[in-house]
Amino acid sequence: EIVLTQSPATLSLSPGERATLSCRASQSVSSYLAWYQQKPGQAPRLLIYDASNRATGIPARFSGSGSGTDFTLTISSLEPEDFAVYYCQQRSNFLLTFGGGTKVEIK
Amino acid sequence: EVQLVESGGGLVQPGRSLRLSCAASGFTFDDYAMHWVRQAPGKGLEWVSGISWNSGSIGYADSVKGRFTISRDNAKNSLYLQMNSLRAEDTALYYCAKDLVVVADNPGYFDYWGQGTLVTVSS
Numbered sequence: 732e733i734v735l736t737q738s739p740a741t742l743s744l745s746p747g748e749r750a751t752l753s754c755r756a757s758q759s760v761s762s763y764l765a766w767y768q769q770k771p772g773q774a775p776r777l778l779i780y781d782a783s784n785r786a787t788g789i790p791a792r793f794s795g796s797g798s799g800t801d802f803t804l805t806i807s808s809l810e811p812e813d814f815a816v817y818y819c820q821q822r823s824n825f826l827l828t829f830g831g832g833t834k835v836e837i838k
Numbered sequence: 839e840v841q842l843v844e845s846g847g848g849l850v851q852p853g854r855s856l857r858l859s860c861a862a863s864g865f866t867f868d869d870y871a872m873h874w875v876r877q878a879p880g881k882g883l884e885w886v887s888g889i890s891w892n893s894g895s896i897g898y899a900d901s902v903k904g905r906f907t908i909s910r911d912n913a914k915n916s917l918y919l920q921m922n923s924l925r926a927e928d929t930a931l932y933y934c935a936k937d938l939v940v941v942a943d944n945p946g947y948f949d950y951w952g953q954g955t956l957v958t959v960s961s
Contacts, residue, residue, distance in 0.1 A: 732900060765947045767883070774933060774951035775883065786938075786949060818883055822946025825897030827873075827885040 735830035743838040750806040754819035766804045770815045840864040840950045847955030860917040860934030868912035871937035871945030876930035924959045
């Protein structure tokens with residue numbers, strides 16, 4: 732099973748600041764990595780897939796990068812609605828795993 | 839509009855069984871893989887199981903392998919999860935999720951989610 736480790740666990744930032752979230756895989760997942768946003772009481776929302784492709788309707792301030800074992804989700808300028816928990820997820824041979832999540836909170 | 843509606847959750851004793859259902863609408867159900875993802879109270883997301891568009895490929899998390907069985911009925915636009923030998927650690931909100939890619943050879947991203955059905959395993 733591929734383990735995904737997200738860091739930091741919590742990121743305290745102000746609106747307008749840049750957020751950089753990290754996801755590290757225990758072995759290479761090529762570019763088969765996605766990012767999701769989850770707000771309290773809501774189902775997750777797909778943001779990025781295949782490491783760098785924005786899902787339908789996702790604003791351009793969200794971007795993803797990386798390949799192999801190291802990946803980054805960047806939010807260029809935080810909007811009030813971006814404060815949430817973010818998860819990375821890999822797909823590998825139909826044995827899918829999520830990272831533990833990064834909470835982006837208002838400073 | 840894509841809709842996924844889960845049902846079948848509830849309170850069940852350890853060792854017993856439960857069957858979850860997911861009714862899908864708003865898309866061509868038999869073109870997409872489908873998945874179950876769960877979230878224990880206050881915890882992160884855990885993929886449970888997935889099934890390809892034609893039921894030819896099925897995957898399970900190690901934590902449920904041998905106890906849970908995923909299936910689908912394309913004629914009824916429905917996804918199922920048979921859960922046997924339930925344990926306290928299976929307590930979670932269970933989401934039904936649609937795969938992103940049509941007729942995917944290697945499914946594994948979730949673009950639409952239901953609101954979940956709560957399973958509580960307790961004596």
